[in-house]
Amino acid sequence: MNCAQIVKYLDAYVDGELEAGRMIEVEAHLDHCETCGALTVLRRRMKSEIAALDDGIVAPDHLRRRVEGLPRTGTRRLKVAIFAAVPIAAAAALLLVFTVGPWSTSEAGGEPMAAVVDDLVQRHARELPMEFKGPDPSLAASWFRGKVDFPVHAPRLKLSNASFQGARLSSVQAHQAAHMVYTVDGHRVTLMIFPVDNLVVRGGNEVRVDGKNVVLGHRNGYNVAVMIDRDMAYALSSDLSPERLISLFTELSI
Amino acid sequence: MARSGKREKEEQQRFESACVEHLDALYATALRMTRNTSNAEELVQDTYVRVFRFADSFEWGTNLKAWLFRILTNTFINNYRHKVHERRYLERVATEPIYDQVLDSEARKFASDPEAHVFSSFFKKELDRALDELPDDYRTVVVLSDLQGFSYKEISQMMECPMGTVMSRLHRGRRILQRELIDHAVAAGIVSVSEVEQKKSGREPTDLKEFRRSRENGS
Known part of the structure; x- marks a missing residue:
C-alpha cells in the first residue's frame, strides 16, 4: 500500500471499522512511513478533540420539565404478549x-x-x-x-x-x-x-x-x-x- | 387482566425513564445539528413527542440510544436542515478535484510538525467553529460518529443512507475540518506560509478565503 491508498482507509482505521486484512496492510505501511504515521496521529487527535467538544453540555431544566410533561400518546405493550x-x-x-x-x-x-x-x-x-x-x-x-x-x-x-x-x-x-x-x-x-x-x-x-x-x-x-x-x-x-x-x-x- | 395492566404500566415507566436518561446527549447533538438553542430545544421536544408516540415500535434488547438518535436524526433531516446552503457547499467541494492531493501533502507537512500536535484552547475553539460550519449532512455524520460514538452501520440506519455514503461524508467532513485547522495554523503562524505555499506552487487557490489570504501574504 502506498501513501495515496492509505488516505482512503485512514478514517475507517482510526474509527476501528477496518476489516482485519486491510488493517494489517495499513499498519504495515504506518510502521515504516513517518508522515502517514504523523497523519494518523493528527486524525486520532482530531477525533478525540471533537469527542470532547461537548463535554459538560446539559439540557436546560425547562426542557427537561417539558419533556417529562409530554403527553404519552403511544402505549408500550409487552412484546411477548403481542407475539x-x-x-x-x-x-x-x-x-x-x-x-x-x-x-x-x-x-x-x-x-x-x-x-x-x-x-x-x-x-x-x-x-x-x-x-x-x-x-x-x-x-x-x-x-x-x-x-x-x-x-x-x-x-x-x-x-x-x-x-x-x-x-x-x-x-x-x-x-x-x-x-x-x-x-x-x-x-x-x-x-x-x-x-x-x-x-x-x-x-x-x-x-x-x-x-x-x-x-x-x-x-x-x-x-x-x-x-x-x-x-x-x-x-x-x-x-x-x-x-x-x-x-x-x-x-x-x- | 388487572395484573397485565400493572405490568404494562411498569413497562411504560421503565421505558420512559430510560429514554429521558439520554436527554443531555440528544440535546448536545441537537445543538450541533441546528446550531441554535431554541431550535435545538424544539428539535429535542419534537423527538420525544415521536419517541413516546412510537414507543411501541421499540424492542427491548435492541439499542435504545441508537433508536432515540435515529428518531432525532430523522426529525432533523425532515424538518430542520437547510437544503439550499447544503447544495451550494457540496457543489463547491465537488468542483475541487485536485484539492485532495494538495490537502494530503499539506496535512502530512502539518502533521509532521511537532508544534501542530499541540491542540491549544485556541485550536479547540477553531475546531468548534469549523464543525459548526460544515454542511448539515457532513456535520451530522461527524457528530454521530465522533461525538456520540456510533458505528458506520448505526449511522447509516439513522440517516437512512448506505454505509458507503456515511463513509464518504465522514471522509469529506473530516477533510474540511483538517483543512480549516491547517488554514488556521498558517494564519496563526504555527506552520510557516512558505512551506505550505511551496506545496501549493503551480496552483491558484480555488477557495476565496484562501485566495484572499495568499494575495495578502504576497503583497
Whole structure:
C-alpha cells in the first residue's frame, strides 16, 4: 500500500471499522512511513478533540420539565404478549419446522426488524400508483431488468382467486426494491423483493416454510411475512392473516 | 387482566425513564445539528413527542440510544436542515478535484510538525467553529460518529443512507475540518506560509478565503 491508498482507509482505521486484512496492510505501511504515521496521529487527535467538544453540555431544566410533561400518546405493550396473540397454530400444518426466535433483533448491530417492517407496511398502506400494469407478472419481471441490480422473478400465484395488479420501483431502508401488488381473495397483497445485504430481517416470530426462514411482523393492523432465500428477501404485506401469508409462500414458486 | 395492566404500566415507566436518561446527549447533538438553542430545544421536544408516540415500535434488547438518535436524526433531516446552503457547499467541494492531493501533502507537512500536535484552547475553539460550519449532512455524520460514538452501520440506519455514503461524508467532513485547522495554523503562524505555499506552487487557490489570504501574504 502506498501513501495515496492509505488516505482512503485512514478514517475507517482510526474509527476501528477496518476489516482485519486491510488493517494489517495499513499498519504495515504506518510502521515504516513517518508522515502517514504523523497523519494518523493528527486524525486520532482530531477525533478525540471533537469527542470532547461537548463535554459538560446539559439540557436546560425547562426542557427537561417539558419533556417529562409530554403527553404519552403511544402505549408500550409487552412484546411477548403481542407475539403470543398472533394465531399461528393453524399454519403449523404447512410447516416443516416451527421455531420462535429471540425478541432481540439487533444481533451483529444490524437493522432492527422493526425498521424493515415499518417500511414494508408504509409502502403497502399508501396504495402507490403502479408504473407497470398487470395482468401478466412475467412481463413485469422483464420490466425490472436493468432497473434494479438484483434478480426479480415476479411469481404467478397459482390460485384461481388471485390476480397480479402491477409493479413499481420502491425501496426498503434505502435499498432498492421491486414492488408488486396482487389481489388475493379480494385483499390487496404487496410483494416486495429486495437484497438482504446489511439489513437484519430476523428475530421476532420466525417460522420455517419449505426449508426457508420466514419472519413475521405486524404494524398498524397489517401483517408482514418475509421469506429469505439466497440473500434475497421476499416480503408479503397485507391485511390477510399471518397464516394466510405463510400459505401464500407455498403458492409462490420463487 | 388487572395484573397485565400493572405490568404494562411498569413497562411504560421503565421505558420512559430510560429514554429521558439520554436527554443531555440528544440535546448536545441537537445543538450541533441546528446550531441554535431554541431550535435545538424544539428539535429535542419534537423527538420525544415521536419517541413516546412510537414507543411501541421499540424492542427491548435492541439499542435504545441508537433508536432515540435515529428518531432525532430523522426529525432533523425532515424538518430542520437547510437544503439550499447544503447544495451550494457540496457543489463547491465537488468542483475541487485536485484539492485532495494538495490537502494530503499539506496535512502530512502539518502533521509532521511537532508544534501542530499541540491542540491549544485556541485550536479547540477553531475546531468548534469549523464543525459548526460544515454542511448539515457532513456535520451530522461527524457528530454521530465522533461525538456520540456510533458505528458506520448505526449511522447509516439513522440517516437512512448506505454505509458507503456515511463513509464518504465522514471522509469529506473530516477533510474540511483538517483543512480549516491547517488554514488556521498558517494564519496563526504555527506552520510557516512558505512551506505550505511551496506545496501549493503551480496552483491558484480555488477557495476565496484562501485566495484572499495568499494575495495578502504576497503583497
